[in-house]
Amino acid sequence: MQQKIDQVVAVLQQAVREFSPVCFANSLGAEDMVLTDIIAKNQLNIEMFSLDTGRLPQETYDLMQEVRKHYETPLQVYFPNSTLVETYVAQHGINGFYDSVENRKGCCFVRKVEPLRRALSGKKAWVTGMRRDQAVTRGTLEVSAYDADQGLQKFNPLLEWSNKEVWAYIRQYDVPYNKLHDQFYPSLGCAPCTRSITPGEDIRAGRWWWEDPKNKECGLHVSHGSQVAHGSGVQAVSNTSLQASRERIIEIVSQTNVKQEVSA
Numbered sequence: 391m392q393q394k395i396d397q398v399v400a401v402l403q404q405a406v407r408e409f410s411p412v413c414f415a416n417s418l419g420a421e422d423m424v425l426t427d428i429i430a431k432n433q434l435n436i437e438m439f440s441l442d443t444g445r446l447p448q449e450t451y452d453l454m455q456e457v458r459k460h461y462e463t464p465l466q467v468y469f470p471n472s473t474l475v476e477t478y479v480a481q482h483g484i485n486g487f488y489d490s491v492e493n494r495k496g497c498c499f500v501r502k503v504e505p506l507r508r509a510l511s512g513k514k515a516w517v518t519g520m521r522r523d524q525a526v527t528r529g530t531l532e533v534s535a536y537d538a539d540q541g542l543q544k545f546n547p548l549l550e551w552s553n554k555e556v557w558a559y560i561r562q563y564d565v566p567y568n569k570l571h572d573q574f575y576p577s578l579g580c581a582p583c584t585r586s587i588t589p590g591e592d593i594r595a596g597r598w599w600w601e602d603p604k605n606k607e608c609g610l611h612v613s614h615g616s617q618v619a620h621g622s623g624v625q626a627v628s629n630t631s632l633q634a635s636r637e638r639i640i641e642i643v644s645q646t647n648v649k650q651e652v653s654a
């Protein structure tokens with residue numbers, strides 16, 4: 391375990407040394423709580439932020455508050471642009487994300503991707519808690535690679551950690567974690583898009599459970615090119631519509647003076 395922790399610290403130190411300013415996108419999931427603990431204990435110069443989509447479970451807000459009390463490292467929270475949310479809801483309804491992959495990605499774009507771009511603005515690198523074995527969409531990740539979509543370096547220092555190792559760290563160092571993990575929610579996101587799983591199911595089976603596994607990314611960790619390119623003809627149609635939706639979003643954003651932050 392200590393060797394793995396040392397490797398994570400070395401990766402994070404390299405990020406700070408070579409790519410400052412660096413930020414950490416803290417989803418408050420189990421992996422990200424390990425990174426929170428490591429960053430705080432080693433007093434690494436890495437800004438930490440979370441995205442509040444407006445649809446998070448109460449337990450995630452409880453953890454957000456606990457992190458604030460437990461660690462001295464500040465956690466900045468970014469919210470969606472209210473005009474974009476209002477427009478999306480007017481077009482698709484408050485739960486329109488259930489209707490199609492296109493609608494779901496549109497909601498994730500408004501509530502996650504656009505705020506993420508604001509959070510990453512001015513940074514040279516970002517850190518995530520992604521692990522290789524979390525999903526079929528994450529098999530080709532690297533510990534450090536240029537993120538062409540966001541235009542900065544991306545570090546995944548826990549890439550080769552197993553779920554068991556993540557939880558061994560949390561238990562050993564008494565790290566705060568989301569109480570939903572104790573109720574068979576291994577992977578957490580927005581409340582309406584996350585359900586508990588049963589033993590034997592894939593750990594991300596509870597995320598957007600009504601969709602095909604290859605669609606199960608929210609846009610935060612999929613390059614724009616791969617989002618548009620992968621999939622069948624049906625998806626290609628959906629992505630064309632999604633692109634149209636993005637153009638509408640950009641139009642709205644340009645009216646709210648944040649155009650440069652949404653370079654779709």
Ligand code: SF4
Binds near residue numbers: 498501579582608
């Ligand atoms: S996870 Fe669900 S509610 Fe959250 S932003 Fe994506 S579609 Fe919307």
